[in-house]
Amino acid sequence: xxxxxxxxxxxxxxxxxxxxxxxxxxxxxxPYFAILAVVLALGGLYLGFFVAPTDFQQGExxxxxxxxxxxxxxxxxxxxxxxxxxxxxxxLNTRLSGMMASAIAPTGALFTFIALWSGALWGKPTWGTWxxxxxxxxxxxxxxxxxxxxxxxxxxxxxxxxxxxxxxxxALVGVVNVPIIYFSVQWWNTLHQxxxxxxxxxxxxxxxxLWGMLLMALAAWMYSIAVCLARVRVIIRERERExxxxxxLGQ
Amino acid sequence: xxxxxxxxxxxxxxxxxxxWGSYGVAALCIAIELIALKARxxxxxxxxxxxxS
Numbered sequence: 001x002x003x004x005x006x007x008x009x010x011x012x013x014x015x016x017x018x019x020x021x022x023x024x025x026x027x028x029x030x031p032y033f034a035i036l037a038v039v040l041a042l043g044g045l046y047l048g049f050f051v052a053p054t055d056f057q058q059g060e061x062x063x064x065x066x067x068x069x070x071x072x073x074x075x076x077x078x079x080x081x082x083x084x085x086x087x088x089x090x091x092l093n094t095r096l097s098g099m100m101a102s103a104i105a106p107t108g109a110l111f112t113f114i115a116l117w118s119g120a121l122w123g124k125p126t127w128g129t130w131x132x133x134x135x136x137x138x139x140x141x142x143x144x145x146x147x148x149x150x151x152x153x154x155x156x157x158x159x160x161x162x163x164x165x166x167x168x169x170x171a172l173v174g175v176v177n178v179p180i181i182y183f184s185v186q187w188w189n190t191l192h193q194x195x196x197x198x199x200x201x202x203x204x205x206x207x208x209x210l211w212g213m214l215l216m217a218l219a220a221w222m223y224s225i226a227v228c229l230a231r232v233r234v235i236i237r238e239r240e241r242e243x244x245x246x247x248x249l250g251q
Numbered sequence: 252x253x254x255x256x257x258x259x260x261x262x263x264x265x266x267x268x269x270x271w272g273s274y275g276v277a278a279l280c281i282a283i284e285l286i287a288l289k290a291r292x293x294x295x296x297x298x299x300x301x302x303x304s
Contacts, residue, residue, distance in 0.1 A: 049253070049260075050253060050254075052253075053253070054253065054264065059264045059265070059266060060263040060264035060265075060266045060270060061263070061264075061266040061269055061270065063263065063266075063270050064269065064270055064273045064274075067273050067274055067277055068273070071277070106284065107284065110280055110281070110284055113280060114276070114277045114280060117273065117276050117277070118273035118276075118277065121268075121269040121270075121272045121273045122269065122273070124269060125266055125269050223281070227284065227285070227288065230288055230292075231288055231291075234288065234291050234292045234295060237292075237295055238295055241295075
């Protein structure tokens with residue numbers, strides 16, 4: 001399939017699958033997502049620390065939720081997006097797909113680490129332990145290893161297109177872990193509490209708490225988009241600096 | 252408003268270490284990610300001017 005034909009037929013979105021078209025677009029979008037991330041995070045932190053009431057069971061320790069839950073959501077979501085870019089790379093054979101997957105991995109690993117770290121610091125005062133080898137915690141740790149493995153695998157292969165394909169296979173195989181993380185609290189007996197927010201029933205928490213958490217989750221989205229776009233621009237420059245369009249751009 | 256004083260805010264009802272330990276390390280991680288990305292872009296810029304000259 002030729003991408004040039006696609007844009008000629010008016011499939012405008014396919015045009016952006018080409019790095020030379022995507023590069024300036026990403027550059028223009030980054031400031032908006034960055035500003036949104038800061039504003040949403042400030043709003044979420046304000047609600048979380050100054051408006052949401054003290055939890056009657058956990059006291060103030062529960063305020064870790066405004067960091068922990070959005071980070072955990074993001075860690076799973078980014079992995080799925082990374083795997084989807086991998087599949088897209090296989091199907092369309094576009095250069096950009098593998099670069100997008102590479103750009104997402106470090107941010108996914110970051111959110112996974114934050115989820116694990118804040119979970120440990122939440123577990124200690126509420127469960128009495130930093131860590132237990134139960135299903136939810138273990139599968140989230142495996143997610144961290146998958147991200148790190150993905151980054152290491154790609155770094156170990158010199159040819160970028162081959163690295164993209166190998167990374168896509170790893171990302172795809174590992175994606176089975178995501179539903180395991182999500183449903184682990186239902187499938188196994190675990191110390192970890194069940195979902196506080198679900199699509200099928202009303203949330204089991206105060207409205208202000210819920211809004212604080214949702215704002216923080218949106219902030220995490222905006223941050224991820226901004227930083228991944230910035231990283232994919234660096235990756236595009238690294239890989240395509242010898243190409244004519246880059247030389248013309250003077251980047 | 253939940254806090255009578257700055258001290259009460261920092262103390263977090265006795266959970267200050269856990270709460271601020273979470274948010275502090277998260278902020279540090281984000282700072283490291285942004286600095287690392289900046290450094291990667293800068294290294295690239297240096298390499299490009301090298302090859303151009």
